[in-house]
Amino acid sequence: DAGVIQSPRHEVTEMGQEVTLRCKPISGHDYLFWYRQTMMRGLELLIYFNNNVPIDDSGMPEDRFSAKMPNASFSTLKIQPSEPRDSAVYFCASSFGRVVLTFGAGSRLTVL
Amino acid sequence: DAKTTQPPSMDCAEGRAANLPCNHSTISGNEYVYWYRQIHSQGPQYIIHGLKNNETNEMASLIITEDRKSSTLILPHATLRDTAVYYCIVKGSGGGSNYKLTFGKGTLLTVNP
Numbered sequence A: 001d002a003g004v005i006q007s008p009r010h011e012v013t014e015m016g017q018e019v020t021l022r023c024k025p026i027s028g029h030d031y032l033f034w035y036r037q038t039m040m041r042g043l044e045l046l047i048y049f050n051n052n053v054p055i056d057d058s059g060m061p062e063d064r065f066s067a068k069m070p071n072a073s074f075s076t077l078k079i080q081p082s083e084p085r086d087s088a089v090y091f092c093a094s095s096f097g098r099v100v101l102t103f104g105a106g107s108r109l110t111v112l
Numbered sequence B: 001d002a003k004t005t006q007p008p009s010m011d012c013a014e015g016r017a018a019n020l021p022c023n024h025s026t027i028s029g030n031e032y033v034y035w036y037r038q039i040h041s042q043g044p045q046y047i048i049h050g051l052k053n054n055e056t057n058e059m060a061s062l063i064i065t066e067d068r069k070s071s072t073l074i075l076p077h078a079t080l081r082d083t084a085v086y087y088c089i090v091k092g093s094g095g096g097s098n099y100k101l102t103f104g105k106g107t108l109l110t111v112n113p
Helices: none
Strands: A005-006 A011-013 A018-022 A031-038 A042-050 A052-057 A065-071 A074-081 A088-095 A107-111 B009-013 B018-023 B031-039 B045-050 B061-064 B070-075 B084-091 B107-111
Touching: A005 A088, A011 A018, A018 A042, A018 A088, A018 A107, A042 A065, A042 A074, A052 A065, A074 A088, B009 B018, B018 B031, B018 B084, B018 B107, B031 B061, B045 B061, B045 B070, B070 B084
Parallel strands: A011 A107, B009 B107
Antiparallel strands: A005 A018, A018 A074, A031 A042, A031 A088, A042 A052, A065 A074, A088 A107, B018 B070, B031 B045, B031 B084, B061 B070, B084 B107
């Protein structure tokens, strides 16, 4: 298995632009998680899905952030409009049942 | 979920055992201890988990005290590639809306040549 695949690996954009981050979880996994990591706040859970249904989005910072999982093999995290404080590394992770997550390599976002 | 306390940093000589402590004095009976690590510029990686018995896998050993209030992750022969931030997390096994894994600040382990 190729593991959890995230794209893009690096994104540089200007304030106000829309950003879409993508994730392909491991086949057969039924949970998908989006995390954000910054130096100041560490790793923060933004949202997670179970069987494509959002279960807890209490970590989503504000309405500018949205996440979807249209099917078991694809999820997106969208930021619209983006702001400099959104600059971070965004990780997607998936798991089957137990709390043993497999993380992707991350998407490093820089908002100028 | 129970709170965990880890030293912010540790050093270890290459080839020696690295023993990373974690305190979780408020752990409850159904909560597991999980260890993850994050090598620089990579996503976190699962290492091992346990409930009350000691556990060993190809990566590490996990020693949990009898009262379960603390644990130690042991890397038996540390290599330079083991330099990473190590996270100790306590989490119940239940699912549903409480299915969250919360990462603290962890311990930065530096393996020196």
